[in-house]
Amino acid sequence: MIIRRYKPGEEEQLWQLYHDTTHVVNGKDYTPEQFERWAPSQVEHAIEAAEMKIPSLRELHADLQQLCEEFGGVRYSAAEHFLAAATEPIELEGVYLGDFEIRLDLQRLGDARSLHNAYTIVALDPHPAGSNDAVTHPHVSDEHLCAGDAGAAIGAALTGGRICDFFMLVGSVLTTYNPDSPYVSLSEWSGRPCYDCGYTMADAEDYFCNGCEESFCSECTMPCMRCEETYCRGCLTQCRVCGDSFCHGCMTTCPECGEPICQNCVDDEACECLEEKETEEKQEPVAR
């Protein structure tokens, strides 16, 4: 991806776009119910949103200058009408996530009800969760940020025309881990799903089946009752004589009747066919 930097002088074009798209926003166009839907618990912010503020060209210019000081990679795409700022590479609790670009779609600023859709979070060097490629950050899924408690402040920055504040607020959500509401928790980030039940395992609780060589959770694996190696349920066979589960290598056939039984039962001469034979042998003299 070629990242073309925002150039001084582009702010006028940017401002025009900003103005055109937000100009249509007028508090009188929206009912309190509509605002209620947009941000249920933030009616006050919603009412504020009715008076969406368009920064003056001078304010926008100062804001963009500050933005360039706060973020290294600020760029503006006239074709896709977005203003974007890139974060530094982010690492949370020892999990490396890479750098992200916050893209603010200026054309979407016009609708106060969909401000949460006005921006996307694009992973520039994706290190997604092992269990879900769409989750590139504990709080980002399909490029959508779950801003949590910061959502109201982010919305207020957008409606207030405070562009730099908006990027800084989103940046701070990206650099903070909230363990209460992640799409995928950091402790399970690199964990793979169990091949059998799909449960996402933390690295330490990952069991390897010696038969099919897939990863399973502790619930879906068992040791073979003879060799004690770990196997998944699909790779173990239950011996019909003793009822225990064995790997393919520890299952064999009864040398007398040829039925599949475990090696333990062969060693113990426990197959039912031997019992029957013994009984027959004992009963034979009585029958005569």
Ligand SMILES: [Zn+2]
């Ligand atoms: Zn499982």
Ligand SMILES: [Zn+2]
């Ligand atoms: Zn297996």
Ligand SMILES: [Zn+2]
């Ligand atoms: Zn075995």
Ligand SMILES: [Zn+2]
């Ligand atoms: Zn057996």
Ligand SMILES: [Zn+2]
């Ligand atoms: Zn037998």
